[in-house]
Amino acid sequence: MSAPTQRMHYEEQMGRIVYVHGDFVPEEQARIGLFDRGFLFGDAVYEVTAVIEGRMVDNDLHLARLERSLKALGIPLPQSLAQIVEVQSQLIARNALHEGAVYLQVSRGEADRDFLYSENMTPKLIGFTQAKTMVGTKTQRDGISVDLAADPRWQRRDIKTTMLLGQVMAKQAARARGFDDVWLVEDGLVTEGASSTAYVVTADGRILTRAASQATLPGCTQRALARLCAMHDVRIEERAFTPQEAQGAAEAFQTSATSLVMPVVRIADRVIGDGKPGPITRRLQALYLEAAGVPA
Missing domain, CATH: 3.20.10.10 (D-amino Acid Aminotransferase, subunit A, domain 2)
Structure with a gap:
């Protein structure tokens, strides 16, 4: 069994660990709020970074684009870029990801449904990994x-x-x-x-x-x-x-x-x-x- 296949089998058997609003939890326990603006309005941005040989590829470019997208929408960074990298690294390690991708999503936050939003909302960060063959397909x-x-x-x-x-x-x-x-x-x-x-x-x-x-x-x-x-x-x-x-x-x-x-x-x-x-x-x-x- 190849390394990527082994990792995908591991995910299927053990279940993924995902990141939701500051906590690493099994995916079955992950929850986002009903009034999250990403869910209600698509008021959120995301990034996907490739992982090959257990290492992130071009992640500096992805984080720069994440920051630029958030700025264009007036959403503050939920954490420092260094802290976000640590979240990604922890997701890769906790899921024993050898090859695939790590996904990040930042929403403006949660509030009762209204097209208008307040300027002091707290952004919400989620993340997860996906095992996938990236090379030699x-x-x-x-x-x-x-x-x-x-x-x-x-x-x-x-x-x-x-x-x-x-x-x-x-x-x-x-x-x-x-x-x-x-x-x-x-x-x-x-x-x-x-x-x-x-x-x-x-x-x-x-x-x-x-x-x-x-x-x-x-x-x-x-x-x-x-x-x-x-x-x-x-x-x-x-x-x-x-x-x-x-x-x-x-x-x-x-x-x-x-x-x-x-x-x-x-x-x-x-x-x-x-x-x-x-x-x-x-x-x-x-x-x-x-x-x-x-x-x-």
Whole structure:
């Protein structure tokens, strides 16, 4: 039995320990309040950090984005960043997590239901782990198919809120149509994946992805990959691209904390390249795993 499988078996047998408002408790005992604004309004933000070989990947970027999202909504940090890191580390240790992800969510707090909120609310922090195979999956080897769908989300996509119903519906529709995932389109341009950053590689080897704006979420894996590309003289051009450009690309891929660098081999009804992950995508996969400390 592989190490990730052993850890998942451990979680299933022993039950997870989760973090709720200052306490580590078995998941069966975890409770949030009926009047938590995250539950009632989606008035909350979240982050997901990959864990590989028992270590968090790009966590500094995730915590920086958590702080930025909270600031954009006027929610104070529930604890110092150092204390939040300790919560994450304790969750990983208490659940013996070798490979998977650690999830954090901060809501504005609890109060009787009202669209308006008081300025002195106490934010609530919860966290849990999820055991999952992150490296060497079939989809990372062979690539995935993505559908194209109109972007149904609100205008502040740069804030990582828990309001994910648009993404849920788009992913569910894509799955029903036989696709693995979905890229979203607005005003004739691809914005991003429903839970990922979208990239294409042109015939002359240029990597295209959208620049940061309120139209997309600034991806942490995206930022980490950009740093690696700069270090290895791989050029990424930040500009929007059309669905037609995407379908005519030499290669395509997407990035996220839980899928790392994921090849895309079909977009809607068009096969990309020869239907296999291309050499640039393969190089970026290798660079990212090397930076994450995964043995070759």
